[in-house]
Amino acid sequence: MATAVEFGLDSFGDVTVGPDGDKVPYAQVIRNLVEEAVLADRLGIDAFGLGEHHRDDYAVSSPEIVLAAIAARTERIRLGTAVTVLSSDDPVRVYERFATLDALARGRAEIILGRGSFTESFPLFGYNLADYDRLFEEKAELMAELLTEDAVTWQGTVRAPLTKQHVYPKTGSGGIRTWIGVGGSPESVVRAARLGFPLVLAVIGGEPARFAPYVQLYQRALAEFNREPLPVAVHVPGFVADTDQEAADLLWPHARAMLNRIGAERGWPPMTRQRFDNDISNGAWHVGSAETVARKVARTVRVLGVQRIDLKYSAGTLPHEHLLETIERYATDVVPRVRELLAAETTTTP
Template sequence: MATIGPDDIDLGLDTFGDVTLDAAGERVSDADTIRNVVDQAVLADQVGLSFFGVGEHHRHEFAISSPEIVLAAAAARTDSIHLGTAVTVLSSDDPVRVYERFATLDAVSRGRAEVILGRGSFIESFPLFGYDLRDYEALFDEKLDLFSQLLTERPVTWQGSMRAPLTDANVFPKTENGLKAWVGVGGTPESVVRAARYGYGLMLAIIGGPAARFRPYVDLYHRSLDSFGRDQLPIGVHSPGHIAATDQQAWDEAYAGFESMNNTIGRERGWPPYSRMRFQHDVGPEGALYVGSPETVARKIATTVRTLGANRFDMKFSTGTLSHDKMMRSIELFGTEVQPLVRDLLG
């Protein structure tokens, strides 16, 4: 594996459109949250970051259920930053419509659209759109196969078991230079091999434990690409984080949001209550949270990039109730201080 140098890494941001609290401690409206996300994308572009990703969810903690519309609004106000999802839940969507929406976004943004496809760690979209959770694996595998053919932008003849077949289906609009696509993987070997088989970039969602434990999946991805006769493709990392002037300030600002989100999801999934001790472990070398001063976060990102040979690192900068103003400062520091520090460290 080639050594990752300062010119080989892109830094980006991801958000799920977490609904936050205002200065008075009141819940911000969904509408204001969405408008804030567009402002966050604009700032990310201004500070020179490479990517801004918006997640798809269908529950009250998150305001964004239609990422492409939010991204189109961001495209109209940005110049250079690539815009995509984190992730698009392909299992409960239609591949044709997903392609059409992102090809449209690609036109609006003048070639800056990307799509990260995933099965989704939240399952609300399945009953909402009439899908059976027993088909969780089969839906994604079949729809990913169809989407792969649509990416060729040639007429598609295809047949599966989950939807009606297509015969010489010509889908529009066509893009000017193709559509960049990734598969988001949470850490199963089958998902890694699937991404390689269909020729997608690999986006590793590392939200717990040390990044080094994902190295076997990176090696598997490279071996799988070779076995399928494909050229090497990019590898990305998605992990939560927050940046402030000092480690202590970043920890103090971020903790309440992480506690709120972990306890909300934990009640549904049987997790123990979150604690400050757990948080301090997670922000340390063996944890998956990139929370601290610019120097601390830059060092941890550089270590992860070297360990995994990653070409992109996306920090999920919104978590729970963390306020808009603190997120904006985090974005500013990520672009103006963390980004050059990471490149210096990799140099």
């Protein structure tokens, strides 16, 4: 298999705790994120993504502003979202903001469009959850037109129509690299192919191999829509420490609090340590020593055949110092080892 795989890091801007166990103020969490991205850039990570949320356990509601600050302090790393909640935003404004970011980043901006795993933005911005599917469908279609950077004529039901309308600023390269993030809906996979967007699969539970049919569906759909092959990426949670046991023990209390809060909102049973350890062992969480995580990452890349893997290195209240450590271990120990493993598979495959 090809070994030209890109390695990214994602954060949702989780509100962390400090050395005293108290929650870190939102402003400091945001400043810490900038430092984490600067470190990732210095260590050679390919991409850095920030999720958009509008709730009290996450600090980032405007990723592109934080990414602009990061752009001013980095040189090569691509800067994007994980995800931009397009359903409750306006595609014209999304384009304008990211075209502006792209100028500041000298062509390094990218967008992952999605519906998000939470719905708090719908009432916040005056949208009806009954329109959940229609909002994303129409706005994704409009976004595809805007990204051509040509005059757009469009009409739908969720915003005012456009007639031969140009949107500014234009980018230096003539476009912004834009993906669609999918959590496991076949319809969403087909939509991404129909509109010509690269695909990001969000693995937030279960063994990554179960997403292989979605990759195959996407590839078939691209062919049926007479589109050229497009890249596929995968987003997975992970954490790296000195040993497997240390990684699980450090992560567990922070992940438990995060998962139990989300679970209470969605009617899930409380997370137990046994279930958490099972999620690590089956590959849902890429957690462990550098060697263990490298083998998990290489397996995920291999079984899904993706061209990029983004590790969500933040988890709940996990402290900033641990996040810096996992970024460093991932960049200096895991990524080179993954490349070795993939190269070895290539040379031994008949």
